Amino acid sequence: MFVTAWAPDKHLMTRRFVLTSVAILLVVIGLLPILAMLARSVVVDGHLSLASCRGLFASGRAWVLMKHSLALSALTTLLTTAIGLPLGVLLAKTDVPFRRLFAMLFTIPLLVPPYITAVSWFDLLGRNGLLARYLSPSLAGTLSTWLFGLPGCVLVLFSTFLPIVMLLTMISLKTVNPRLEQAGRLVAGWFAVLKGITIPLIFPGVLLAAMLVFLLTLGEFGVPAFLRYDVFPVESFTQFSAFYNFGAATAAALPLAVITFLILAAERFFLRKKTDQLQPAPDGEWSLIELGSLRGALFALVSLLCLTIVIVPVLVLLLQSAALSTYVEALNRAGDSLLRSVVYAFIGATLLTLVGFLSGYAIHIRALSFWRSIDALTIFLFALPSTVTGIGLISLWNRPWTGFIYATPAIIILGYLAKYTALTSRITISMLTRIPPSMEEAAQIVGAGWVRRMGMIVAPLAKHGLIAGWLVGYIFCLRDMGITMMVYPAGRETLPVRIFTLMANGPPQLIAALCVVMIAATLLPLGILWATFETAMRGSDR
């Protein structure tokens, strides 16, 4: 007797309930704050008004900010793409020595808050910096002037975002079917094959990377604020924190939200189908380009770049903070902030892994009819400048009856979830594409419910993606300053916020020491987990 034919599918209901709840959560923590901000920006004393926007644009200041924001984003994007693409090709496809080590070293600036890199360049090139001791006062002055402005911002953000283009190029290259290149190699040298076949094939991936760099630069707050280059995020933050002019702050945030939305819409229209199709290439036929006589010269070039944008900034911080007593004082003054940072990052990363896993799963298997909207929302929130997200969170939660969120670290965690779910969700999707659907189906056919299938089959199979997602989540929560700076409750600041506030009048040695502590707090857990992971992998191979 077919009793189950008309019975409601309980397992499907559970899946729909859980995944819809995740979608609602994302709307509440991500979309509602933005809508609340928009509403608040156009309502003054209970009436509809565009006075704030009009004020900003009428003064002409908006156009200066727009020009600065676009110039900074465009130049940083051009430079990172022009260097990141060949660098990615060099490290992924050629026999240049120590390419894995270089790839790791070049990634470091992305893992630490960008203003730390700015601090180290200031310690090196500033009027009283390390280099000034050996230069004439006029040259030192010129360098310092150069650092405080567009060139300095471009330099710092270039070194910060270079890994995005480099890594996405390397990942895209892994998706090119080696036979397409081999077919070219039968008739042409490697240079012609790279130019005519490989790079055109990975171009959508490179364009995606360039777009990400543009948006992240557009939303960057810490570096332009430190190097005194007026852009929209700085204006927004200043209006909010210095004058508590909420209208002006949201007016300065609106252009950023609009530009972000337009660029993402263009990406969705032109690139999405092409970048979604990126799949790992078949194994076994991957071959390295032998550089021959160019090997030494290219190695020297890569070493020089690495030395300039990775090693020197770290060395400068170490030199500046050489004394042990500096570190003791740094920990005395900011130890509590460090602890808070680590705890918040731990909680944030764990929740991000869970929410990212479920939303990534919903997107990957298209479990809900509005899966595209979930995907678009997470990406939009990631690309949205942190100051906008921060103002949005304040607009929504700063109410008498939501003090349990607004006045506690919960507001910071919500900010992390809104901002970084796209990262863990994307990592989950890339992991799930490698798991054949038959794995879950085989469990389904023997009667396992959805929760059991997720817990016993899908999650264990995707465990590498979950670990990677957690690590990425931890790093991004730990390095976050934009959101935390806007929303942190009194006395609950994190280490990046503490460093930033100390930068105004703290001794340079102390700031350098705190920056080193920050770098260590980011890289140490990463190193330990990576080593553990490698050991476990080796063990499982045996």
Place this chain on the structure above:
Amino acid sequence: MKVIAFREVSKYYGGRVAVGDFSLEIEEGERLVILGPSGCGKTTLLRLVAGFIPPDSGSIMIGGEIVAADGRIIKPPEERGVGMVFQDLALWPHLTVKENLAFGLKAKGVPKREREERIREIVDLVQMGEYVQAKPAELSGGQQQRVALARALVLQPKVLLMDEPLSSLDLELSVRLRGEVLKLQKDLGFTLLYVTHDREEAFDIGTRVVVMTGNGRIERIGSIEEVRAYLVARTTASKLPGQNLDEQSA
């Protein structure tokens, strides 16, 4: 005249033998088919000839010249004068049919006028003249095969390597394309080194067949008739009680 010569060639992947102590000579204008089950080293042999990988030991000669020996590639792929049709065809998806054909000609510095002429000739030969502006994704499976063949032949190689190019097609189309390959080989006179796991395809295409063992060695080599007789005898023997034969899928 010998166009290709393998001299005691071996290739290993992580300690596993892909090709073991392989020696063979291929005459000019010959159609040699390598027949064997999956994983027997057929594709590795083609990749060694093409120059994508070096032999771990032994040497390979093309046109009387050593092109690779003892772990070294002496002549890179683009200088060997070989064309190849890959199992998955490897047509460049971002380029039109014409651009796919022109890529190699441009790389070799063929002047534009001659380039256009050679492309026109080859697309006419494979009956794809109407589709020169199409991208690979817009073509049917059979049309893609023809473009892959045209791309491999447009540079007039002395040797054409074909790696199970018809394996993904239905039988009817596969049989028809075998006829077209034979006609092209007869018209253009290139040497054909063809890899397949399908006996009928091997006997249709080849003038000589090499049967490979599962561990990258030659089990039998001979004319179509000799190999056909050998395989029939092997299959019969395997069905007799008390025989201990290494059954192959070939």
